[in-house]
Amino acid sequence: MTAALEGTRILDMAWLGPGPFCSTLLGDLGAEVIKIYEARPERRGGPVMFIFSNLPDFPGWRNCKTMGLDLKAEEGRGIFYDLARTADVVMEGFRPGVMKRLGVDYDTIKKVNPRIVYASLTGYGQEGPYRDVVGHDINYLSIGGLLGMTGLPGGPPVIPGTVLADFAAGGMSAAVGILAALTARGRTGKGQYVDVSLTDAVVELTSLQIIPYLIMGIVPKRGETMLTGEWPWYNVYETKDGKYISIGALEPWFYANLCQLLGREDFIEHQYAEGEKREEIFRYFRETFLTKNRDEWVEILRRKDTCVAPVYSVDELVSDPQLIARGMITEVDHPTLGRIKQVGSMMKLSESPFQVRNWSQRFGQHTEEILTGLGYSKEDIDRLREIEVIG
Numbered sequence: 001m002t003a004a005l006e007g008t009r010i011l012d013m014a015w016l017g018p019g020p021f022c023s024t025l026l027g028d029l030g031a032e033v034i035k036i037y038e039a040r041p042e043r044r045g046g047p048v049m050f051i052f053s054n055l056p057d058f059p060g061w062r063n064c065k066t067m068g069l070d071l072k073a074e075e076g077r078g079i080f081y082d083l084a085r086t087a088d089v090v091m092e093g094f095r096p097g098v099m100k101r102l103g104v105d106y107d108t109i110k111k112v113n114p115r116i117v118y119a120s121l122t123g124y125g126q127e128g129p130y131r132d133v134v135g136h137d138i139n140y141l142s143i144g145g146l147l148g149m150t151g152l153p154g155g156p157p158v159i160p161g162t163v164l165a166d167f168a169a170g171g172m173s174a175a176v177g178i179l180a181a182l183t184a185r186g187r188t189g190k191g192q193y194v195d196v197s198l199t200d201a202v203v204e205l206t207s208l209q210i211i212p213y214l215i216m217g218i219v220p221k222r223g224e225t226m227l228t229g230e231w232p233w234y235n236v237y238e239t240k241d242g243k244y245i246s247i248g249a250l251e252p253w254f255y256a257n258l259c260q261l262l263g264r265e266d267f268i269e270h271q272y273a274e275g276e277k278r279e280e281i282f283r284y285f286r287e288t289f290l291t292k293n294r295d296e297w298v299e300i301l302r303r304k305d306t307c308v309a310p311v312y313s314v315d316e317l318v319s320d321p322q323l324i325a326r327g328m329i330t331e332v333d334h335p336t337l338g339r340i341k342q343v344g345s346m347m348k349l350s351e352s353p354f355q356v357r358n359w360s361q362r363f364g365q366h367t368e369e370i371l372t373g374l375g376y377s378k379e380d381i382d383r384l385r386e387i388e389v390i391g
Contacts, residue, residue: 091121118194241294
């Protein structure tokens with residue numbers, strides 16, 4: 001079967017967080033991803049992915065090729081221009097202005113290839129007073145309002161269990177923006193610039209809390225909104241074995257089923273009760289769920305539709321039959337390790353299923369292959385490597 005993005009070449013220079021996540025999504029869809037690093041990344045520790053260079057089954061290595069290239073050298077820039085002529089997409093994750101200083105910014109590259117889609121992934125975007133401010137996931141979650149909304153009532157903000165700004169917000173929005181620009185190019189024949197701000201993306205993720213304030217002036221309080229812990233029927237409870245279950249009985253019929261299974265049909269008419277009645281329901285739920293183990297409660301509460309799920313740790317989720325059935329925990333072939341487990345692709349396309357086509361196992365592994373494809377001779381490549389223009 002033909003992969004959805006087969007024939008699409010992406011030059012990836014977005015080394016951190018959202019960049020590898022985005023390029024892995026696009027690579028899993030069939031794009032040819034060429035990750036371009038410094039010619040000698042080990043000299044200053046290199047990108048974060050360098051830390052994982054001794055982990056050949058790291059997902060960031062799959063469905064990509066790697067090459068080392070010194071963009072500060074004139075010949076290095078020349079090689080990049082040659083690559084850009086053959087590419088559909090350029091991704092970069094440097095501070096605003098860095099690519100212009102290197103001579104590989106969008107305005108320069110579009111002269112080389114007017115069809116190029118050029119995506120810049122930064123914390124705060126290309127404009128505004130924060131454009132040059134450094135930051136990481138936790139900072140973008142802070143400015144975007146999501147961190148301030150996460151946690152228990154009266155308690156401090158709680159850092160989420162994964163990098164939401166990098167992956168769910170920035171990486172996903174970059175992928176959508178790139179795919180939209182490629183679709184537009186199919187109509188117009190022209191590429192365009194995609195400006196991705198991780199903070200912008202977090203704000204959009206937080207819009208469910210922002211919109212009530214914009215419309216009605218309501219300032220949501222941490223842990224005190226319908227979907228963040230305000231009500232007993234949409235909450236997390238500890239069980240007898242020290243584990244947890246989540247209850248999401250939002251609709252009245254699900255809540256009624258929950259009350260029936262817990263032996264308290266008298267609670268049904270009080271779903272939105274406040275004050276002492278709500279606290280009574282909270283207390284009963286907390287005390288009751290402590291009487292049985294987590295998996296016992298899941299089995300009991302799934303006898304009817306109640307919207308219940310076990311709260312998993314990572315070592316538990318990898319064995320969940322639903323995730324295995326959906327291919328989210330899958331086994332693939334690795335060139336040196338044999339069969340290995342991987343997180344699969346969340347995108348299920350009927351005619352273009354997910355597959356691992358190739359692996360990179362070290363930085364610069366495909367430099368010679370890529371340059372040969374551009375017409376460089378063995379002598380040229382040896383000379384460029386000798387003077388450390390390539391790696």
